[in-house]
Amino acid sequence: MKKNRALSFTLLLGVALLLSACGSAFSASSWPGITYDETSSTIYVAYNQHVYALQAENGAEFWRFPVDPENSINFYAPPTLSEDGQLLVSGYNNQVYSLDPANNGRENWAFAGAANRFIGSPASNALGVFAPNSDHKLYALTPEGALQWTFASQEPQWASPAADESTIYVPSMDHHLYALNAADGELLWDKDLGGTIVGRPALSADGILFVGTFGQEVLALRASNGAIQWRASTEGWVWSGPSLADGVVYAGDVDGFVYAFNAETGRQLWRVTADSAITGTPLVAHDSIYVTTENGQVLSISLDGRIQWTETVAGQAYSSPVAAGDAILIGITESEENVVIIALDAANGNVLWSFAP
Numbered sequence: 487m488k489k490n491r492a493l494s495f496t497l498l499l500g501v502a503l504l505l506s507a508c509g510s511a512f513s514a515s516s517w518p519g520i521t522y523d524e525t526s527s528t529i530y531v532a533y534n535q536h537v538y539a540l541q542a543e544n545g546a547e548f549w550r551f552p553v554d555p556e557n558s559i560n561f562y563a564p565p566t567l568s569e570d571g572q573l574l575v576s577g578y579n580n581q582v583y584s585l586d587p588a589n590n591g592r593e594n595w596a597f598a599g600a601a602n603r604f605i606g607s608p609a610s611n612a613l614g615v616f617a618p619n620s621d622h623k624l625y626a627l628t629p630e631g632a633l634q635w636t637f638a639s640q641e642p643q644w645a646s647p648a649a650d651e652s653t654i655y656v657p658s659m660d661h662h663l664y665a666l667n668a669a670d671g672e673l674l675w676d677k678d679l680g681g682t683i684v685g686r687p688a689l690s691a692d693g694i695l696f697v698g699t700f701g702q703e704v705l706a707l708r709a710s711n712g713a714i715q716w717r718a719s720t721e722g723w724v725w726s727g728p729s730l731a732d733g734v735v736y737a738g739d740v741d742g743f744v745y746a747f748n749a750e751t752g753r754q755l756w757r758v759t760a761d762s763a764i765t766g767t768p769l770v771a772h773d774s775i776y777v778t779t780e781n782g783q784v785l786s787i788s789l790d791g792r793i794q795w796t797e798t799v800a801g802q803a804y805s806s807p808v809a810a811g812d813a814i815l816i817g818i819t820e821s822e823e824n825v826v827i828i829a830l831d832a833a834n835g836n837v838l839w840s841f842a843p
Contacts, residue, residue: 517804518817518826519564519607528587529810530573531817531841532561533826537575537583538843539591542810545829545841551575551583551591563646564806568610570629574617576604582617584631595631606686607646609654613668616654618643624656626671635671639664645727646686648695655695655709657683663697665712677712679705685727685767688735690749696735698724704737704747716752720745722763726806731770734789738764744777746791756791766806769814772832776814778803784816784830797835799828813838 519532528548529540535555539548552559560578565585568574572594573585580603584594602621609616614634615627620642626634641660648655653674656664659682665674681701688696693709700723706715722741729736734755735747740763746755762781769776774794775787782803786794805817813829827841 516562516605517802517819519562520805520808520815520817520827521565521567522808522810522815523567523587526587527811529808529815529827530565530567530587531827532563532565532575533817533843534561535559536843537561537565537573537585537591538826538841539587540827540841542813545827545839547841547843549590550843551585551593563605563607566607566610566646568615568629569612572610572629574608574610574615576607576617578603578605580604580619582608582615582625582627582631584615597625597627597631597633599633600625602642605642605644606684609647609649611649611651611668613652616647616649616656616668618645618647618656620644622658624654624666624671626654626668637664637666637671637673641682644684648687648689650689650709653709655687655689657685657687657697659684661699661701663687663695663707663712665709675712677707677714679703681723685725688728688730690730694749696728696730696749698726698728698737698739700724702739704728704735704745704752706735706749706752718745718747718752718754725763725765726767729768729770736768736770736775738766738768738777740765742779744768744775744785744787746775758785758787758791758793760785765804769807769809771809771814772812774832776807776809776832778805778807778816780804782818784814784835786832786835795835797830797837801825 521530527542531538536550563576566574573587582597586592600619624637639658645657664676681699720739722739742760744758762779782799801818801821808815829838
């Protein structure tokens, strides 16, 4: 029963987003995208018609972009902070924006050359900005927003790419993971993983990519050539990318299970059951794993798989949780009080503050 309900959620959400991305009359919607900048203690939230900058201490608003809402703009993907200090934001209005976070979110530039909506966050390195689009293309931009090259896959690209200094790793809904030369877009390798990929891969320091798919698997691939090192089964589709910490890979699935796998072998170390679908990437912080669910449950799990505390928020928690100091930030949708962000104490789950625009 649980599996059927979780899969129904995913199918409905997928159809909604797909219709939205294809430009139909279906209402564009999603969940808050959250990014934390430790240097400035600032939280950036992309949600609906604005990007918000908030104080990490209490959730007070610094600024919003645009100042006045525009019906043609919707933001949902977590903003990306570039090496040169730009805040890069994907829009459902087929544009990527560069904002100046140190100047009240002033717009630096906007790229409007895509044919469809940007669903995932852009990646960034010293060579430029790399934005995946629903029109099946990855757009490589200079740091100033000029188009350098494009790469086309067979199906839409919803997930944020992974990137190192020279290579961009592009997940696609065509089941493939592509490795591209960041300088010119040359295809270095591609691998059919047997399932749709809508989550960002995790890249280890020793050159291993970890990917979750709708093929009910988590896989490890060698970044140099795409060779599969191992594959581990899950009960349900893996919506978001896995996380990696201290030799362990953590993933959640839409059947409500949280998994820990040995990063070297893929052996399952433990599995924990949550109350409903998990669509966010597990957060590893404060010697714990934090997970959110469709029903608004937040779990704190020890590194050996014991549930330490649970908290239920008033709304649906589809977003990946984000650490901000001693707080865990939870993105909320369908809140009766229009709350978008709730900050919980990492140690015990107590509510520290909430933000409603």
